[in-house]
Amino acid sequence: MSDVVLSLRDVSRVFSTEAEDLHILRSVDLDILSGRSSSISGPSGCGKSTLLSIMGGLDRPSSGTVMAGQLDLGKATETQLASYRSTVIGFVFQSHYLLKDFTALENAMLPAFMLSGDRPGSERVARELLDAVGLSARLDHTPARLSGGERQRVAIARALVNSPSVVLADEPTGSLDEDSARTVEELLFSVVAERGASLVLVTHDPRLAGLAEVRYQLRNGTLATV
Amino acid sequence: MKGAPVFFIASRLIAGRNDASGGRDQARRALRGAVLAIGLSLVPLLTVMQVADGMVQGISARYVELGTYHAQAHAYSDTEPLADARDRLAATPGVTGAWIESQSVGVAFTSGAREGAAIRAVEQGFLDDPGTTAYFELEDGDLALERANDALVGSALAAKLGIKSGDSFNLITVRRSASGEPLPKVSILRVRGVVSAGYRELDSQWLFIRQADTARVLPRESTRSFVGIKSADPFGEPEQARLLAESALQQGYTVYSWKRLERNLFESLASTRTMLLLIMAVTVAVAAVNVSSALSTLVMERRQEIAVLKSLGARPSDLARTFSLGGAFLGAAGAVLGSAFGLLAATRINEILRVLEWLSNAARRLVALLTGSPAPAYAPLLDPEYYLQAIPITLRFADVAGVVILTVGLSFAASFLPARKAARLDPMDALRRR
Structure with a gap:
């Protein structure tokens, strides 16, 4: 079990509204293995993104435990x-969510700069990654001057700049045309694998889900291996 | 997060980039508006501050150099020889001048008019002193009291009496007889020069005669004499002349610094200035509220970017620092803008007043022309009879720096609420709203 980087046990997530309690996740058990790619698929609104957010430390489970090494995410402080999120996780969202006042290089280097305060060092790593995703000619372009596929490639570079153990990708090609989607998914799998990180992919696209080594299906809040 | 990335993110969020997507960027417009509001609020504050300082400095300098001296040494008794004290003081290192002066009051009159006068019997050395000549403007005749019965008359007093250099006029002083009855004494004086301190308050009273004429012209029982002392830097070291005089004279004299002698006047001027500045500072505080509003708009508009920053590892405290620093940036930008225009307005206040005066009179003439009324007489905006003829401006950059720091501090404080809002933003909620 030494290669488990993220472990979820009996994780539930309930959103309470005035009318009812919505059980989004029910007793989810999941181990993310080091260097492996996993996909979680399921229909829209089934809780895929909520599960990803819990794994990424953006949300907390209503019950159960999420362990990243010795850290229990449910009980961890904000700091x-x-x-x-800064050192273990890299996020790639459906919408690129690049900061619009920052260039491609600045967007990609930002997590490293925020972590270390070393701008030249952060830029160096970001340049290497942007080169790896084929954007070395677009370093000084703001998101407004990049295509959808290019933006998502910058987002991939940003997710990897701190050498995370796990990359969490939420519908990473969902907003792209088919050609761009193919390019981005190939890059995502290859670049993440080259850096030895685990990839957790959330998608409702069966073809994309099928590219992962381990596949899960989320239905009615319950996770099952495919 | 360390300071460098906080600074980098804050500056980029506030300043933005020209090639970033335009879209509906309400926040950027609000930020520009906040900077402009701060800048505009600072213009009157800095103008009033510099102009008030200039006027206070101008009035103070005239009183100190022409009226009170930098310090006065008064003998305990009439038997103390003032000439000895004057000589000792004049020879004291650090003292730039010491002269005997005697003061009394009287009524000056000519065939057509009469006016009360503050009579000052001074020594020629006082009139020749560079500090004196710097503030005395000779309007007519000579700045000299060489012959018996020579007099220098303040310009406003001379105008009231209708006299000019070379004219003679009468001065009545009142002595008391042994039985206490008033005994008027008339002296005939000749105008040697008409002088102006540029300040009506002083020009309407002063009548200078020779120190050597004191015994002959002034009534002994209502005359006070002292030694006036000047030193190198009366404003930088206001107590220097008093301390030098006290150490030189030791006993038999009481020495007063200029600050003590005109304490009421200076306190009054300082209080008026402080009150004006406080009122203006309220305007700046109100303008700083715009910073809060503009930053709140920015937080609302950039919720997703803030959520992304959180997902990249920014702590709530990092985001609070980022937006607080952004508020300080806005304050600094407004302060730079306001300082530039405020100082420009302050240094050109005399020209601005002249333009306003011209416009005001042009408008009055136009109204008269349109309504068929007779053309109105030219009306000065500020009657120079009652103000300094030209407002002296001395820029105090330490004060400007203080205002800039205050503005940045207020803007920093005003950014507290939006900074807290950014820190508390739920990233899940913000990203889900997409």
Whole structure:
């Protein structure tokens, strides 16, 4: 079990409204293995993104435990969670969520700069990654001057700049045309694998889900291996 | 997060980039508005501050150099020889001048008019002193009291009496007989020069005669004499002349610094200035509220970017620092803008007043022309009879720096609420709203 980087046990997530309690996740058990790619698929609104957010320390489970090494994410402080997101996790969202006033290089280097305060060092790593995703000619472009596929490639570079153990990708190609989507998914799998990180992919696209080594299906809040 | 990335993110969020997507960027407009509001609020504050300082400095300098001296040494008794004290003081290192002066009051009159006068019997050395000549403007005749019965008359007093250099006029002083009855004494004086301190308050009273004429012209029982002392830097070291005089004279004299002698006047001027500045500072505080509002708009508009920063590892405290620093940036930008225009307005206040005066009179003439009324007489905006003829401006950059620091501090404080809002933003909620 030494290669488990993230472990979820009996995780539930309930959103309470005035009318009812919505059980989004029910007793989810999941181990993310080091260097492996996993996909979680399921229909829209089934709780895939909520599960990803819990794994990424952006949300907390209503019950159950999420362990990242010795850190229990459900009980961690905000500072511990921020540090976890900064060093262990890399996010790639459906929408690129690049900061619009920052260039491609600045967006990609930002997590490293925020962590170390070393701008030249952060830029150096970000340049290498942007080169790896084929954007070395677009370093000084703001998101407004990049295509959808290019933006998502910058987001991939940003997710990897701190050498995270786990990359969490939420519908990473969901907003792209088919050609761009293919390019981005190939890059995502190859670049993450080259850096020895685990990839957790959330998608409702069966073809994309099928590219992962381990596949899960989320239905009615319950996770099952495919 | 360390300071460098906080600074980098704050500056980029506030200043933005020209090639970033335009879209509906309400926040950027609000930020520009906040900077402009702060800048505009600072213009009157800095103008009033510098102009008030200039006027206070101008009035103070005239009183100190022409009226009170930098310090006065008064003998305990009439038997103390003032000439000895004057000579000792004049020879004291650090003292730039010491002269005997005697003061009394009288009524000056000519065939057509009469006016009360503050009579000052001074020594020629006082009139020749560079500090004196710097503030005395000779309007007519000579700045000299060489012959018996020579007099220098303040310009406003001379105007009231209708006299000029070379004219003679009468001065009545009143002595008391042994039985206490008033005994008027008339002296005939000749105008040697008409002088102006540039300040009506002083020009309407002063009548200078020779120190050597004191015994002959002034009534002994209502005359006070002292030694006036000047030193190198009366404003930088206001107590220097008093301390030098006290150490030189030791006993038999009481020495007063200029600050003590005109304490009421200076306190009054300082209080008026403080009150004006407090009122203006309220305007700056109100303008700083715009910073809060603009930053709140920025937080609302950039919720997703803030959520992304959280997902990248920013702590709530990092985001609070980022937006607080952003508020300080806005304050600094407004302060730079306001300082530039405020100082420009302050240094050109005399020209601005002249333009306003011209516009005001042009408008009055136009109204008269349109309504068929007779053309109105030219009306000065500020009657120079009652103010300094030209407002002296001395820029105090330490004060400007203080205002800039205060503005940045207020803006920093005003950013507290939006900074807290950014820190507390739920990233899940913000990202889900997409």
